[in-house]
Amino acid sequence: MDQSAMGKRHRDHSTTGSTLKPGRNSALRHYFFGEKGDRKLTIKHFLEFQDRLLDEVMRLEVSVTTAFLYSSTFSYFIIWTGSNL
Known part of the structure; x- marks a missing residue:
């Protein structure tokens, strides 16, 4: 599922500290999306x-x-x- 334009802007907003930076690999990224980053979460x-x-x-x-x-x-x-059952 592709993100909307608004979702992409929010995701990549540099002041939030949660920008998607290409070229960086983390254990969580590997765990969720696979070694090559091509798996869907x-x-x-x-x-x-x-x-x-x-x-x-x-x-x-x-x-x-x-x-x-x-x-x-x-x-x-x-x-x-209780709220997450």
């Missing part, structure tokens, strides 16, 4: 990545070294998880 693939990322963040947040979870952090996780 599906919603399913992105949502699976997002779920794994949230699981990892939660695991790190409640690690053995922490031994407890702040009530505000717990509340955030409950609300975020």
Whole structure:
């Protein structure tokens, strides 16, 4: 699916810090779009990545070294998880 002209302008707006710079390769670009950058990113693939990322963040947040979870952090996780079911 091609982006609209407005979407391209927003994506490449240099003041946002999120410009698409040709010639640069990152681990995320490789993961999402393949080694050559020719693979399409599906919603399913992105949502699976997002779920794994949230699981990892939660695991790190409640690690053995922490031994407890702040009530505000717990509340955030409950609300975020509930809104993304």
